[in-house]
Amino acid sequence: MYPRAFHYHRAGSLEEASAMLSEFGDEAKLLAGGQSLIPLMKLRYANPNHLVDLNFISGTSYIKEESGTVRFGALTRHAEIEHSTVAAKLPIIHDCAAGIADVQVRNRGTIGGSLAEADPSGDWATVLMTLETEVRCQKSKGDRRVRLADFIKDAYTTALAHDELVSEVVVRIPPHGSGGAYLAFKRSAPVYPTASAAVQLTMDGEVCKDVAIALGCVGLTTIKAKDAEKALRGQPVTQKTMATAVEAARAVAEPQSDMRGSADYKRTLVGSLVNRAIDIAVRRARGEQIEAGHIYA
Amino acid sequence: MPDVIQKVAIKLSVNGKPHSLTIEPRMLLVELIREVLDLTGTHVGCDTTYCGACTVLMNGAAVKSCTVFAVQADGAQIMTVEGLEKDGQLHPIQKAFGDARGLQCGYCTPGLMLSTAQLLSQNKEPSEREMRKAIAGNTCRCTGYQNILKAIQMAAQSMKGA
Numbered sequence: 001m002y003p004r005a006f007h008y009h010r011a012g013s014l015e016e017a018s019a020m021l022s023e024f025g026d027e028a029k030l031l032a033g034g035q036s037l038i039p040l041m042k043l044r045y046a047n048p049n050h051l052v053d054l055n056f057i058s059g060t061s062y063i064k065e066e067s068g069t070v071r072f073g074a075l076t077r078h079a080e081i082e083h084s085t086v087a088a089k090l091p092i093i094h095d096c097a098a099g100i101a102d103v104q105v106r107n108r109g110t111i112g113g114s115l116a117e118a119d120p121s122g123d124w125a126t127v128l129m130t131l132e133t134e135v136r137c138q139k140s141k142g143d144r145r146v147r148l149a150d151f152i153k154d155a156y157t158t159a160l161a162h163d164e165l166v167s168e169v170v171v172r173i174p175p176h177g178s179g180g181a182y183l184a185f186k187r188s189a190p191v192y193p194t195a196s197a198a199v200q201l202t203m204d205g206e207v208c209k210d211v212a213i214a215l216g217c218v219g220l221t222t223i224k225a226k227d228a229e230k231a232l233r234g235q236p237v238t239q240k241t242m243a244t245a246v247e248a249a250r251a252v253a254e255p256q257s258d259m260r261g262s263a264d265y266k267r268t269l270v271g272s273l274v275n276r277a278i279d280i281a282v283r284r285a286r287g288e289q290i291e292a293g294h295i296y297a
Numbered sequence: 298m299p300d301v302i303q304k305v306a307i308k309l310s311v312n313g314k315p316h317s318l319t320i321e322p323r324m325l326l327v328e329l330i331r332e333v334l335d336l337t338g339t340h341v342g343c344d345t346t347y348c349g350a351c352t353v354l355m356n357g358a359a360v361k362s363c364t365v366f367a368v369q370a371d372g373a374q375i376m377t378v379e380g381l382e383k384d385g386q387l388h389p390i391q392k393a394f395g396d397a398r399g400l401q402c403g404y405c406t407p408g409l410m411l412s413t414a415q416l417l418s419q420n421k422e423p424s425e426r427e428m429r430k431a432i433a434g435n436t437c438r439c440t441g442y443q444n445i446l447k448a449i450q451m452a453a454q455s456m457k458g459a
Contacts, residue, residue, distance in 0.1 A: 107359060
């Protein structure tokens with residue numbers, strides 16, 4: 001399948017890419033990993049007149065630990081995050097990076113591209129919503145930092161201006177005694193999950209000091225399950241408090257029936273994912289090594 | 298649509314052989330490999346980034362060549378299934394897929410062998426779980442996965458000393 005013909009531009013810097021976006025306006029699209037955009041162009045759902053390729057800009061792919069944060073260059077591939085030692089210190093980030101689609105897609109797809117696309121079924125936004133995350137948005141002159149919660153506006157809609165692009169994703173490393181887990185259920189490796197749940201919490205003995213719970217694929221954007229968080233925050237994590245949190249998460253989900261499953265099925269699924277993710281997060285906070293991530297046949 | 302069809306000059310190496318080509322930017326890497334270079338061992342299966350039949354190595358990393366523009370491979374080293382054999386000798390991965398009957402119709406085989414090549418270049422002794430994860434992006438519509446896993450294990454064994 002051929003996409004429609006377009007003009008190809010190879011940006012030499014992020015600033016130059018932004019200048020190209022100003023020049024070409026709505027006719028332009030940015031090409032990062034291309035694992036969503038190229039299929040859309042082949043099906044001719046996306047028909048940009050100008051394609052600005054970011055892949056030849058040096059210094060845009062990195063993972064750096066710096067003053068209590070981890071900084072990911074926008075063009076850092078999922079596979080690089082999967083295999084990095086810095087990200088391995090944040091198990092929830094490893095859960096996500098190691099299970100997105102398949103090896104081939106992880107070798108190309110980027111963290112910045114995933115956030116900028118804001119697909120409701122994407123993995124990164126759901127995971128990073130449970131951490132203190134800022135997205136650095138670059139223009140041809142200057143940049144700004146936007147909290148992830150303010151960055152994602154709606155399905156496929158972000159706070160990016162038409163001449164702005166993601167340059168970096170900055171994640172604050174959680175305090176000692178924290179643990180997190182991301183669980184995503186999908187029917188096979190290459191497809192988007194049917195539902196997903198991210199839980200990041202900080203324990204003080206048996207008591208949950210702080211917690212963030214986010215649900216993916218069951219709404220137009222990632223859903224922050226605030227009542228579920230409330231059920232655990234300041235409480236001992238017991239079967240009873242967990243059950244209350246799971247019920248609150250189920251209640252706040254807004255799933256739609258589609259080829260991946262009925263709305264009822266997805267609501268049930270997301271509840272059980274939250275339950276398991278809380279359990280794994282608590283055990284990881286205690287220092288246990290447990291594998292988690294994408295679940296598929 | 299642009300009024301003038303743009304052409305872009307690129308240089309890349311395919312199976313160690315350098316090529317200088319002028320192409321339309323919308324040309325996909327798999328089309329360059331199959332239609333321009335006549336290397337038809339790389340297959341097109343679903344053409345929708347699902348099945349992995351078009352998997353090739355780009356600078357050592359497995360990619361779905363139906364989901365990369367050829368222009369993005371400018372300066373890259375590409376390896377296709379034709380690049381596995383050396384001097385008329387089958388690569389240990391090719392030999393293992395034959396010996397273990399790791400194929401039925403064979404359509405997915407080139408892609409599977411290149412995914413195996415990436416796996417074994419990074420991990421000399423993969424566990425069964427690691428093997429399954431490494432080929433999760435390659436669909437065998439004949440569902441012959443058991444023998445494929447045996448083939449990967451055989452290839453790993455025979456490449457261990459290498």
